Amino acid sequence: MSSVLYDAQGPRAKRRNILYTAFFVVALAAVLWWVYSSLDEKHQLDWALWKPFFSGSEAYTTYIWPGLENTLKAAALSMVIALPLGAVLGIARLSDHIWVRVPATVVVEFFRAIPVLVLMIFGNELYSQYTDVSSDDRPLYAVVTGLVLYNASVLAEIVRAGILALPKGQSEAAMAIGMRKNQAMRLILLPQAVTTMLPAIVSQLVVIVKDTALGGAVLTFPELLASANTMSGYYGANTIASFTVVAVIFVVINFSLTSFASWLEGRLRRGKKSTGAVLGVDETVNIPGHAGTGTAA
CATH class of the missing domain: 1.10.3720.10 (MetI-like)
Structure with missing residues (x-):
């Protein structure tokens, strides 16, 4: 599905993304295996x-x-x-x-x-x-x-x-x-x-x-x-x-x-969140620094 910010992928793009994903998964697995092997070789994983x-x-x-x-x-x-x-x-x-x-x-x-x-x-x-x-x-x-x-x-x-x-x-x-x-x-x-x-x-x-x-x-x-x-x-x-x-x-x-x-x-x-209520003139008397008459206290 296309949108303003994104175009739908074609068959070639889908295949390319699958290949990239597979490559990075394999690379990540290789790095994790290398880390594990290095730690095991140094006996850092011993119980x-x-x-x-x-x-x-x-x-x-x-x-x-x-x-x-x-x-x-x-x-x-x-x-x-x-x-x-x-x-x-x-x-x-x-x-x-x-x-x-x-x-x-x-x-x-x-x-x-x-x-x-x-x-x-x-x-x-x-x-x-x-x-x-x-x-x-x-x-x-x-x-x-x-x-x-x-x-x-x-x-x-x-x-x-x-x-x-x-x-x-x-x-x-x-x-x-x-x-x-x-x-x-x-x-x-x-x-x-x-x-x-x-x-x-x-x-x-x-x-x-x-x-x-x-x-x-x-x-x-x-x-x-x-x-x-x-x-x-x-x-x-x-x-x-x-x-x-x-x-x-x-x-x-x-x-x-x-x-x-x-x-x-x-x-x-x-x-x-505002309730959307409108205050009347008499209700503004409780506002600090403001009098009910509309003049500054």
Whole structure:
């Protein structure tokens, strides 16, 4: 069946697509067989290397859970701080006051341009030279600092783009009924923009969870990925098994975040569907910043 965007395939095109499909299936099977053979040749698929994860809880209680706990702690602290900070910076970039807009723009563009790993290293040195933070807590502080500074800047751009994506009629209608700009931003624009921004915000939260691994690679922060190295050495160099288990845990965490975001986005969209009712003059008295007579409060 043909459509505006797609033409029906002819006999030659169908045969060609079948050949391409068969070729790629064979190529994929060959690659998978090569991977399997290589791992089996290196004895990475031996049951002895995978046994610690399927018999007993020692690997989980000694290595995986402490590392996962540190990962979730650093990610949660970074999210709690970065989300409101990013919202404030994003709104500040839209301010009419130049003394608010320019500093916010400088902060966002500066920290957004620096790699998060560099920010973590600078944070570690900062806490080492100018604070009394203990050496045990310093990696956590440095990781959270780097994640907050970088991701708050990225979230600020997401917030700004989400608000600018709304139709201008939204803010104009709010001003027409007597709302001040901060009222329109708080009561009209932000609630609508949240639904639009939610997928991008959750994507950035997933980045925060994954970037905690940078602290383990450079700052000896005992997070989940760093625990895999120690665990692999203890169980006889079962590198593939250890990192496979850790990868599955990261997939579960990030998939849970995205699934929750999808559910929340759908709930918000359903909750914001208009009933199509028309308000009378007397009913507008309950609108903040507006009086029933049609004049600004």
